[in-house]
Amino acid sequence: xxxxxxxxxxxxxxxxxxxxxxxxxxxxxxxxxxxxxxxxxxxxxxxxxxxxxxxxxxxxxxxxxxxxxxxxxxxxxxxxxxxxxxxxxxxxxxxxxxxxxxxxxxxxxxxxxxxxxxxxxxxxxxxxxxxxxxxxxxxxxxxxxxxxxxxxxxxxxxxxxxxxxxxxxxxxxxxxxxxxxxxxxxxxxxxxxxxxxxxxxxxxxxxxxxxxxxxxxxxxxxxxxxxxxxxxxxxxxxxxxxxxxxxxxxxxxxxxxxxxxxxxxxxxxxxxxxxxxxxxxxxxxxxxxxxxxxxxxxxxxxxxxxxxxxxxxxxxxxxxxxxxxxxxxxxxxxxxxxxxxxxxx
Ligand SMILES: [Zn+2]
Numbered sequence: 457x458x459x460x461x462x463x464x465x466x467x468x469x470x471x472x473x474x475x476x477x478x479x480x481x482x483x484x485x486x487x488x489x490x491x492x493x494x495x496x497x498x499x500x501x502x503x504x505x506x507x508x509x510x511x512x513x514x515x516x517x518x519x520x521x522x523x524x525x526x527x528x529x530x531x532x533x534x535x536x537x538x539x540x541x542x543x544x545x546x547x548x549x550x551x552x553x554x555x556x557x558x559x560x561x562x563x564x565x566x567x568x569x570x571x572x573x574x575x576x577x578x579x580x581x582x583x584x585x586x587x588x589x590x591x592x593x594x595x596x597x598x599x600x601x602x603x604x605x606x607x608x609x610x611x612x613x614x615x616x617x618x619x620x621x622x623x624x625x626x627x628x629x630x631x632x633x634x635x636x637x638x639x640x641x642x643x644x645x646x647x648x649x650x651x652x653x654x655x656x657x658x659x660x661x662x663x664x665x666x667x668x669x670x671x672x673x674x675x676x677x678x679x680x681x682x683x684x685x686x687x688x689x690x691x692x693x694x695x696x697x698x699x700x701x702x703x704x705x706x707x708x709x710x711x712x713x714x715x716x717x718x719x720x721x722x723x724x725x726x727x728x729x730x731x732x733x734x735x736x737x738x739x740x741x742x743x744x745x746x747x748x749x750x751x752x753x754x755x756x757x758x759x760x761x762x763x764x765x766x767x768x769x770x771x772x773x774x775x776x777x778x779x780x781x782x783x784x785x786x787x788x789x790x791x792x793x794x795x796x797x798x799x800x801x
Contacts, residue, residue, distance in 0.1 A: 524727075525788025526629055531781040534625030534700060538617045538776055543603065544610040545573075545580045545658060553603055557585050557655055560628065564635065565589070569680070573672040576663040577607070584673045585655040589634040591646035597798050598652045598693045599791060600743055601627050602659030602673065606770060617776045618762060619769070622700025626787055627653045633792065648799025649691055656743050659697075671743050678746035687747075692716055692798050693754040695744040698769075699787050700779030701759045708734035711741075711748055712755040719801075720755060723793035729786050736761075757787070 536556075543553040558566070569584040585603075588596075601623035605616040615621065634651055638644050658672030681687045694716070699706060708717060717734070724733045744754040762769040768778050 527785030674743035
């Protein structure tokens with residue numbers, strides 16, 4: 457391999473710089489007719505060939521093969537987040553989780569959206585976190601996930617490795633990518649739309665799931681952004697939920713916006729990951745609904761099939777060994793590519 461590369465290099469070098477090599481490609485009469493120019497000067501006499509030489513030589517540097525998303529990084533963030541322990545509203549882990557996010561995003565454009573939710577156990581203080589990465593195009597792509605765990609599961613050491621922690625880690629690793637991309641640009645902005653990451657609080661039911669006892673954070677934020685006009689800026693909202701599962705099979709969620717589902721499928725196809733996406737159809741109530749209802753193009757990227765007969769879902773078995781860096785790599789690849797495709801629309 458090294459040998460053949462070296463030979464190719466040498467051949468290109470000679471082709472670009474030595475007239476004799478060029479001449480050797482020609483027929484004998486031709487060579488004779490230009491005999492006086494057969495002397496190899498190893499000069500850079502032919503600008504076109506020289507340019508070709510450097511173009512071929514440095515092509516891998518100019519257009520590197522697209523690197524995969526760093527799912528191991530997302531997994532490590534998820535591990536740290538799950539290690540906080542149960543994060544049910546009003547509990548000590550909930551406060552620690554908020555401190556974790558506040559500290560992690562201290563040097564980013566972080567907004568804390570605190571409010572009091574009216575719940576079956578009375579008023580509960582909740583907080584959504586919004587991290588903004590400004591872009592050059594007017595408008596924003598929003599990626600969301602919830603970070604808290606279930607209040608009714610507060611006594612079973614439910615850490616929600618897949619249900620909350622995995623997608624929190626995913627968004628944190630996506631933030632790393634966006635931060636690096638912005639840092640490299642002259643004006644510290646992303647190429648396309650702004651990207652806002654939203655860490656929702658209060659997705660889970662406090663008592664039992666209903667439209668009024670669930671999705672407290674997203675209902676609050678969608679209503680607030682509806683009132684102040686922010687929703688008009690949102691080109692697309694992609695929600696990530698339970699997609700750290702080792703056995704990844706993301707359903708086609710039927711409340712989601714059709715063109716956005718197609719776009720995510722297209723993004724998955726780019727990486728040859730289509731087998732993990734949309735093999736089954738399902739309707740899911742989740743944090744995307746308050747946005748869908750207000751006309752924001754939205755998708756719930758969710759794998760609601762977790763463990764044998766869904767036995768890890770909302771149980772103490774939802775632990776880090778059930779999720780994988782590989783699944784988070786697939787998610788990250790597809791989310792980053794989806795942002796790119798939305799930018800191009
Ligand atoms: Zn859940």
